[in-house]
Amino acid sequence: MTVNDQNRFQAIISHAKEYGFVFPSSEIYDGLSAVYDYGPWGSELKKNIRESWWNAMTRMHDNIVGIDAAIFMHPTTWKASGHVDNFSDPMIDNKDSKKRYRVDHLIEGAAEELSKSGKQQEADDLLRQMDEGLAANDFTELKNLIDRNGIKCSVSNTCNWTDVRQFNLMFSTQLGSVAEDANEIYLRPETAQGIFVNFLNVQKTARMKIPFGIAQVGKAFRNEIVARQFIFRMREFEQMEMQYFIRPGSQKEWYEYWKTERMKWHTAMGIPSENYRFHDHVKLAHYADAAVDIEYAFPIGWKEVEGIHSRTDFDLKNHQQFSGKKQQYFDPEVNQSHVPYVIETSIGLDRMFLLVLCHAYQEEKWTKEDGNEDSRVVLKIPPAIAPIKLAVLPLLKKEGLPEIAREIMASCRNEFYCFYEEKDTIGKRYRRMDALGTPFCVTVDHQTKEDRTVTIRYRDTMKQERISMEGLAAFIRSKF
Ligand code: ATP
Secondary structure (H helix, E strand, O other): OOOOHHHHHHHHHHHHOOOOOOOOOHHHHHHHOOOOOEEEEHHHHHHHHHHHHHHHHHHHOOOOOOOOOEEEOOHHHHHHOHHHHOOOOEEEEEEOOOEEHHHHHHHHHHHHHHOOOOHHHHHHHHHHHHHHHHHOOOOHHHHHHHHOOOOOOOOOOOOOEEEEEEEEOOOOEEEEHHHHHHHHEEEOOOHHHHHOHHHHHHHHOOOOOOOOEEEEEEEEOOOOOOOOEOOOOOOOOEEEEEEEOOOOOOOOHHHHHHHHHHHHHHHHHOOHHHHEEEEEEEOOOOOOOEEEEEEEEOEEEEEEEEEEEEEOHHHHHHHHHHHHOOOOOOEEOOEEOOOOOOEEEEEEEEHHHHHHHHHHHHHHHEEEOOOOOOEEEEEEOOHHOOOEEEEEOOOOOOOOHHHHHHHHHHOOOOOOOOEOOOOOOOHHHHHHHHHHHOOEEEEEEEHHHHOOEEEEEOHHHOEEEEOOOOOHHHHHHHOO
């Protein structure tokens, strides 16, 4: 585990691009800030992570069903949810460089500098005063704090600051073709609201009894101000969220249950538990009565990958009020109606993808039997989510070997993603498959023609052994 290793982070970003995992969006036009495209192996890996989450949530729980709601929602949704009024960060602009900063990031940066130069007490005081200012929403005090401490813009190196202002993170657009009649609507900043507004539709049609959950995976959009950490913080990203509707008063118990369940999912993926930790929120979001982040030791530090929030009845109650439609559940066990409470689990698919890459990326060096040095870059992606599960490699492009390799492809490709390659030496092909994270390669050689055995090579250990071609698909499957 290496926390805070910028070189490693840069190496992972380069690898992701070079091997077709993640590209900057519209790169031929120099890209679009904090927007990314997934390439052939990236889209496959992302799909596998999505499926793993989806199956863990829906198939593995009798009482959780999925939906797929639209990105556009009625604009009142975002008034009811509190996003129009509250989904904003305090910002400040430097008048000389025109660079905009999130106030907390600017002050935290200054505190870090103080701490680096041995002034820990001053750093702690600064952060404490910032927390007080943020908690009280006291923008004048925050501005004064920046002035008093002479905090400078890193670009212009001046203290010529605007006032602190709120900046809403939602993207807006127009619905309707005629400009004058068009309504302003938002691109959803979270998928959760699509679940809340469908709560009764789902409860009735899927005949659900409380407690029950609704899961969803979909795009969300935030006009993030500070967006320069690759796919960690994007302006367009995908969330995997589940809202669990419960009886009021049972939220503590279910909150603990989901904390445990979600951590189990992470470690069941094959990612070591020591790289994870819980981080309780001190300053709660406007909708929550308890909240915790699951953090991972990224090369850019311990960072949130998932949030678990006890959202009370905040959302359903507000939707009830703004829509005038009852959002209640009749609980036959206690013979009364109530607005359910909600525990939410919310994980960023792109952030989970980055986590998997950070876990998997290894640069290995060793001394060979002949005394020479050798090295490789390998992605030790857990086999169950690896983009390619099996590479089928004929040793030669002739003498009937490709035909046998094709036969193996035909018998396995229905079951999992297989990749056929006959170019280059076998050593080079193995290295390429290591770099793509392919856990198994099989090589077809002349002996295969005689006894229908192949050489299987394991990515992580680089060990090779001969196994029978028959039953190969089942054998590989048993490994994940
Ligand atoms: P952060 O504090 O990092 O901005 P958040 O607390 O605002 O995140 P939530 O609103 O709880 O995040 O969203 C749930 C999850 O969605 C996060 O844990 C994260 O994995 C993901 N997520 C949120 N914002 C982004 C983003 N801009 N890019 C990628 N993933 C994101």
